Amino acid sequence: AHIFMQPVTDALAPGYSATVRRPIDLSTIKRKIDSHEIRTTAQFHRDMLLMFHNALMYNNASHAVYSYTVNMMSDVVEVIQAFYSTHNQPMKVQRSRASSIASQ
Numbered sequence: 001a002h003i004f005m006q007p008v009t010d011a012l013a014p015g016y017s018a019t020v021r022r023p024i025d026l027s028t029i030k031r032k033i034d035s036h037e038i039r040t041t042a043q044f045h046r047d048m049l050l051m052f053h054n055a056l057m058y059n060n061a062s063h064a065v066y067s068y069t070v071n072m073m074s075d076v077v078e079v080i081q082a083f084y085s086t087h088n089q090p091m092k093v094q095r096s097r098a099s100s101i102a103s104q
Helices: 026-034 041-058 064-086 097-102
Strands: none
Touching: 026 041, 041 064
């Protein structure tokens, strides 16, 4: 998860800011939880998926970060689904290219 801990900079990933319009990372998600900007599991789920989608959009499918992202996204979605099922909340499934990739 270390690659998602801090905001991505153009110094670390050239052209990132031109490719990714809504950057987000785990420190930003934590700040949003602490400030009550994220109040629901659905909002947390949305921001986690955004973070993963950004990584998939920027990185080529042959890049190690891409495969790491697919695996981590799958794990996170599984945990969130388990949370929803134990709290009797229906999970809204957001189908996207990244979701389809993760299910392959």
